[in-house]
Amino acid sequence: MKSLAELQAIREKTLNRINLRKEEEGEATRVVIGMATCGIAAGARPVMLSFMDEINKRGLQHVTVSQTGCIGMCRLEPMVDVIMPGQEKVTYVHMTPEKVGRVVAEHIVNGRPVEEYTIGAAEK
Amino acid sequence: MRDLSLHILDLMQNSIRAQAATVSLSVLLNEQGMLSVIIEDDGTGMSPELLARVTSPFATTRTTRKVGLGIPMMAENCRLAGGDLAIESELGKGTKLTATLDTSSIDCLPLGDLPGTVTTLVTMNPDQPEFVLRCASPKGEMQFDTREIRQALQGVPFSEPEIAAWILESLREEIEPIFGGVIL
Numbered sequence: 001m002k003s004l005a006e007l008q009a010i011r012e013k014t015l016n017r018i019n020l021r022k023e024e025e026g027e028a029t030r031v032v033i034g035m036a037t038c039g040i041a042a043g044a045r046p047v048m049l050s051f052m053d054e055i056n057k058r059g060l061q062h063v064t065v066s067q068t069g070c071i072g073m074c075r076l077e078p079m080v081d082v083i084m085p086g087q088e089k090v091t092y093v094h095m096t097p098e099k100v101g102r103v104v105a106e107h108i109v110n111g112r113p114v115e116e117y118t119i120g121a122a123e124k
Numbered sequence: 125m126r127d128l129s130l131h132i133l134d135l136m137q138n139s140i141r142a143q144a145a146t147v148s149l150s151v152l153l154n155e156q157g158m159l160s161v162i163i164e165d166d167g168t169g170m171s172p173e174l175l176a177r178v179t180s181p182f183a184t185t186r187t188t189r190k191v192g193l194g195i196p197m198m199a200e201n202c203r204l205a206g207g208d209l210a211i212e213s214e215l216g217k218g219t220k221l222t223a224t225l226d227t228s229s230i231d232c233l234p235l236g237d238l239p240g241t242v243t244t245l246v247t248m249n250p251d252q253p254e255f256v257l258r259c260a261s262p263k264g265e266m267q268f269d270t271r272e273i274r275q276a277l278q279g280v281p282f283s284e285p286e287i288a289a290w291i292l293e294s295l296r297e298e299i300e301p302i303f304g305g306v307i308l
Contacts, residue, residue, distance in 0.1 A: 002294035004276045007287075011277050014284045035248065037194045040134050041125050045237070045244050049292070052247065056285035064283065067248040069186075 017061050028062045029108055032081040036070030042077035043096065050097035051080075054104045063108060076122060082107055091119040127236025128161065128225075131198045135163055135221060136245055138194065141185075142167025142219065144253045151238065153261035153303065157227045158207070159235075165253070166218040175213050198223060205232035235303055239295035246270055247288040250281040257295075259302050266298040 021028060033039070033048045048065065055063050073079065076093035082103065083089045090113045092103060099117055107113045115121055125131050132149065139147040144167035152160045170178065177183045179199050184192030199209040207224035225232050242257055257268040270282070273291070280287065 002290065002297060004272070007273065007276050007290055010286050010290055011280045014280050014286050018280065018284070035133075035137065035244075037134050037192075037197075040130050045130065045133060045240055048244055048248070049240055052285045052288045056289050060285075065247070065285075066283070 021062055027085050028064055029085070030081075030083040031063060031065045031108075032068050032083065033065065034070060034077055034079045035067040038070050038074035039077045039079065042074075042094075044078040046097045047078045047080065047095045047100060050100040051104070054100055058104065058109070060104075060108065076119065079119075082113070084108070084111070087111075092117045093119045093122045125197060125201075125233075127234045128159075128201075129236035129238045129241040131194075131201065131223075131233075132161060132163070132238070133241040133244060134194045135198060139163060139165035139167055139219065140245075140249055140253060142169070144218065146254045146256065148256040148258070149242070150258045150260075151235070151303075152259075153227065155262055159225045159227050159232075161223040161225075162220065164218065164220045169215045169217050169219055170213040171215055175211060178211060179209070195221075201225070201231075201233055205229040238303070239292055239299055242268070242295055243288055243292040246291060247283045250283040259299055261302045263304075264302050266302060268295060268298070 031051055033044055033051070035044050035048070048067070051065050055065070071079070078095040080092045080095050080103070081089050082092065090107065092099070092114070095117070102114050103117065125134070136147060136149065142165060144165035147163065147165045150160070150162040152162070174183065179195050181193055181196045182190060184190065186192065195209070195211075202209045202223050202225050206226035206229045209221070209223045211219065211221050213219040238259070242255065246255055255270045259266050273282070277287065282288065282291065
């Protein structure tokens with residue numbers, strides 16, 4: 001295994017970020033990914049790992065990633081909700097790892113949802 | 125499901141939903157090329173009635189609709205690949221699922237991204253349960269236990285992206301030499 005000492009070094013770095021986030025409670029952006037049988041079969045796992053990777057690469061402080069079950073629209077999976085403080089929830093459908101980069105850059109960083117990937121665009 | 129690691133991700137969600145405190149996953153490949161995937165939890169377990177019909181696609185505990193495909197799809201893939209799927213369970217004690225596949229069968233699914241599956245499970249369930257992973261093949265073996273990592277982290281959750289990246293990379297390093305080239 002990679003050494004636990006290395007992990008502890010990462011821990012020190014992360015600790016500062018968590019404390020910062022706690023001070024600004026309610027400011028965090030939440031990314032919620034559907035991870036039921038339908039989501040997993042449609043490719044939710046690489047999407048989730050891409051979000052983690054992208055957030056890590058950009059060093060974003062106020063973003064958390066979590067999972068949810070099936071919400072009954074299996075044909076639109078993988079689905080991802082992005083919930084930013086003070087804004088309405090945005091639901092992305094048919095997500096892929098390739099789309100994640102744009103969602104992070106344009107929506108999470110710059111606050112402009114990627115309209116063409118949203119459920120509104122898919123259901124037209 | 126395209127590969128076994130996706131099935132494993134799906135099936136282990138059952139253990140999490142059953143409020144397990146510890147879920148262990150063993151992926152074992154023997155000399156003859158038989159692959160065993162064993163998922164064992166100490167969750168709520170199932171009644172004999174539910175256990176008897178749990179491999180049916182029309183058995184589910186969810187209330188949103190009447191089908192549940194996780195177990196039946198895996199069972200079908202095991203049988204196609206010259207293996208089988210068995211479940212033992214007892215209310216209040218837990219559940220053990222054993223899936224076997226013959227990796228020499230042309231219908232055997234590839235193992236897929238097992239490190240990705242385990243990282244997803246660990247980071248998406250940062251508080252509970254604890255995960256224990258064991259991989260073994262004639263090429264070697266490894267063990268991974270979230271309790272050790274939790275101790276090293278002292279309160280920093282697994283869901284932090286940097287921690288997730290470390291877990292993913294360390295699992296890749298350890299798992300690839302064990303299964304690489306055989307079924308990945």
